[in-house]
Amino acid sequence: MAGGKARSVSGNNRRAAGELEASVLAALWAAGEPLTAAQVNEQLPGDLAYTTVLTILSRLHDKGMLTRRREGRGYAYAPVEDEATHTAERMRSLLDRGPDRAAVLSRFVSELSAQDELLLHRLLAEQGHSTPGGPKPRA
Incomplete structure (x- = not known):
């Protein structure tokens, strides 16, 4: 698609939802401040559609992993936990299983x-x- 950040989601170009969530969280942790969906999209590698990033942000918010505050017509998102806390919880969860x-x-x-x-x-x-x-x- 000319001029847009849309990308194919078929075949080898498709990324797992977990990988996208991890990339979005990494972008937010690196920013150190709340970001809008458009700002997150700018930080991500590849050409993801804005709507894809918005969906991932909404899912992470629904899971309780992000907070959001109204910014303009949309939201700015921030992680609930810092990266070290998140990683430690994942390690503990794997160990418990x-x-x-x-x-x-x-x-x-x-x-x-x-x-x-x-x-x-x-x-x-x-x-x-x-x-x-x-x-x-x-x-």
Whole structure:
């Protein structure tokens, strides 16, 4: 479509709703202030239709993930949670769904970089959790 931001939603060009939601949330977190649908659309890669962005914003608002305030004839949207809180909740949710919590945590920790492992130990110590023996040296 000439001059517009519309794009095909068939075949390989179609993105999953979760991917679009994640992109919209990322744009809002990066902005650090409420954005209108048009402003969000400008921040997204590709040529999405304005109505597609508006639909995703409405869905995220209906799910309680965004707040909105009247701006002109439309709304400006902002995330309810910051990115770190959102990601931590997703991680916890995935962990809760697994049948073997210890195995999942063990695998997660074993794949941390040495720097992230030290950071995790420090954060656990700051939260009052014991970290017997401290971090193990990496081979």
